[in-house]
Amino acid sequence: MSANKKRLKYKFIVINARGSINSHIPPTVGSNYETICGMDGNDLSDDVQQSVIGESDKLDCPQCIGIFDAVSICKERDILRLE
Numbered sequence: 001m002s003a004n005k006k007r008l009k010y011k012f013i014v015i016n017a018r019g020s021i022n023s024h025i026p027p028t029v030g031s032n033y034e035t036i037c038g039m040d041g042n043d044l045s046d047d048v049q050q051s052v053i054g055e056s057d058k059l060d061c062p063q064c065i066g067i068f069d070a071v072s073i074c075k076e077r078d079i080l081r082l083e
């Protein structure tokens, strides 16, 4: 199994961002962010104020859902893997 298909223990990560709580898609590899929509995750600085508070099997972040919808048009046969 390649690194980018590594299974996570959970499907989604729950983040509290300034009191707004949503579940997000975590990146699989090569990201400095906790989610594919660009959330920092644990960063309590004044301008970010985010903390990871749990895990979930349901996705409700509108940005992550939008990314899912956009990439869902792509099928495995459309991908040219170089590894």
Ligand SMILES: [Zn+2]
Pocket: 023, 024, 025, 035, 036, 037, 038, 039, 061, 062, 063, 064, 065
């Ligand atoms: Zn998200």
